[in-house]
Amino acid sequence: MNIVCIGSGNVATHLAIAFKAIGADIVQVWSHDSRNAEILAALTKAEPISNWDHLDRTADCYLIAVKDDAIASVAAHLTDVKGIVVHTSGATSMSVLSGSKNGYGVLYPLQTFSKSKAVDMTQVPLCIEADQEETLERIKAIAQLLSAKVAVVTTSQRSILHLAAVFACNFSNHLYELSSQLLERHHLSFDLLKPLILETAEKVQSATPAEAQTGPAIRNDQETIKKHLNLLEGAPALQKIYETLSNSIKKTHL
Template sequence: MKVVIIGAGNVATHLAKALFSANVQVTQVWSYHYNNGKILADQVNATAIENLSALDKNADICLISVKDDAIAEIAQQLIDFKGVIAHTSGSVNMDILAGSANYGVFYPLQTFSKDKELSFATIPLCVEANNDATLQFLKKLANKLSTRVVEINSEKRKILHLAAVFACNFTNHFYALAEEVLTANQLEFDILRPLITETAAKVQQALPLAVQTGPAIRSDEQTLKKHEELLLQQPQLLEIYKIVSESIKKTR
């Protein structure tokens, strides 16, 4: 099986490395910035190409792993490609690739950073395709990387991506806000790491609502008021604190 990777960002980098580790041949890498493509290509014994016109016509699949707004533009340049074309986005409809004969989605549900190594083995890989043959092809490829391959349509994938934003992106932003509060008061973020680790561990064994703690779930109004007073000089944080506390109260 021959794979072409379109993109050299976080997802493309991890995907290309995972394919390489699974003995799947990555033949080419294209990136808007050739040097970035070359760096990734060198890591997986592939060739970096400067123009999509040089795409390997004998490749079995072309994986588009670029920012969402650029997928349509890339897809228009690949309509003559005879193999499977799939994008890796969580929020973009599969039909954006409808100009091709065989197309689909190959979405890894995980947060990726280039310099943070991780194993694909347990990452859910969500697949979708415009026909059964392409679906089976994508499943076969996905099974080489992960033990958790899920068939899911575009509408449900969008909901999954939305939930992932709450669970990952928003949670990480709250870490950043916590760091802001600590730094402003000469405290180190490192002291929160054991708490963060334990909080994340709990939801591996139980549903989040069952393990909710804190002053809002206890209706501890005195503590809530004290916290709000501490945030009077930071109106944006105060607003966030009040909105989230009210949301937690409503889950009781």
């Protein structure tokens, strides 16, 4: 299988390396930044390109892993390619690829990626969608080479998955950052919270989030909540976040 990887960021890097590891031939890596294309191309033994005129149009699959607002402009350069065209976005409609003549779809990895941290792709859910049944079977076959967790989802379902992922990952990570800042102001290390964070994440592997919920809000411990809000007296933005989340927990559980 010959693949052209469009993009050189976190998602592109992990997917390209994973495909290379299973024996796929990454023939080219495109990036608007030629240096970034060269870095990923070196890792996958591909040709780096940054000029669309140099695009190999005979590959089996064109994997678009760029920022959401760039997908449409990239897809406009792929209307006459031989292979199927897929994007990896959780929030972008499949219809943005409708100009592709030989099949198109989505291969959305439901995971957070950083270039510096390895990810076991066999355990990453890959959410797929396609313009027609034949294309879907081709994308499914490609996805199953990478992961044991392949799910066929609609565009609307994928949008909800992406939204839920923002709550579960992006928002929770921001709360880690706020916690880190709070601790730093009081000369405490964020390392002290890491075992707690890990235990919380491990709990929801075997229990529902509702079952795993703890804390003063679920106990309706108003005295503790009041003490916490007093400690945040000089930080009204944090007070508001604390109150909003506490009220949400109480509304959900009490």
